[in-house]
Amino acid sequence: MSLSVKTFNLGVLATNCYLIFNKEEAIVIDPGGEPTEIIKFLEKNNLTLTLILNTHLHFDHIQGNAKLSKLTGAPIFASQKDAYLLESELGLGGFMDFPSTELFEFKDLRPGEVEVLNTKCKVLATPGHSPGSLSFYFPELKAVFVGDLIFFRSVGRTDFPGGDLEILKKSVEESIFTLPSDTIIYPGHGEPTVVKEEKIHNPFFIGYNYLS
Template identity: 35%
Template sequence: MQAMTSALIRETFPVGPLQCNCTIIGDPVTKKAIVVDPGGNPDLIMSRLDAHGLKVVSIIHTHAHLDHFLASGQMKEKTGATLHLHEEDAFLWDNLEEQCRLFRVPYTPVPAPDQWLRDDEELACGCGVALHTPGHTPGSMSFWFPEAKLLIAGDTLFRRGIGRTDLWGGDYPTIERSIKQRLYSLDEDATVVTGHGPDTRLGDEMRENPYIRA
């Protein structure tokens, strides 16, 4: 999935053994970019950055399940970009090897995050903001780009679905609150990039999601 406007370059594609959606967000003027959830295939991610003429300065994570940051260490090594995560998911990040063992995925070590993401923090590209939307994990984040009407929801919200709450730190009442109060308060015309699978439209989820409606 590719999109380009005067304010934003965006490309989303599945990576890694669990086909997590990785998204590149770039400024067409400065050519600076952020990469969201590099869950594998670092060479593919680098090739897409090169195709857009972008330099990644920040690698940000919706949460710290293994499939969303398996290539983070390799991306940092290749680019020098900083790694960002919400602090409440630090326990998951620190247990990557155990996660990989449980899911029978090859383990590649990653360094500690450089900075903790904060709720309402402006992102490095200057065109978006981080939203703390816990529930799938305690530190789950979504990323909102208002001018582009683009929401990167990670595993919090899917097309006609929501994130699991039966894994480490998951909590259904919390994810319900995050979706209703934070995500469903945004522009209903927004495109939602989910953690896995196809994009959706926020207004459609508000009215038609069988799990949580506005």
């Protein structure tokens, strides 16, 4: 059963929220704002939302979690290593005129292979932007959803509490750059890119052996 991807730009920081779906079911990654557009799309296409995944728990990736889960019944999954963020402004929002995050419960998601939408998904531990950052690799889509780990010619911020640039770079090199070279990278902000292109052109990885 083939999969499709639809991108919604949600919230005050225009976070990329990804809806992955087949003919009957859907999952969502990082609903970072008001989820009305998502609900309309699900209803229009007769889709059942079965899962809400978070790459990490910074406020701009989670502010649609509570409402979307209440409206659809879909459970929320994230890494427990990021739970501390929900006790700070980084998760709760509310600072610098940013909206506040409605509280929600989530289930711990650990690295490994899971089955969603009748296909395989590899949950990858990719810390650096936050301690619990996860990436989701779908071999069928030839795509990986990375949150704020890596962007087109850049990487995620590491100056927040819990961030670490060297750990982030190691995550990219060991978990993303080892994927097939034609794998599409879907980031938390901005346009998609491709593994091979970032190996060669991303300035944070000058000297990386991209031929390996």
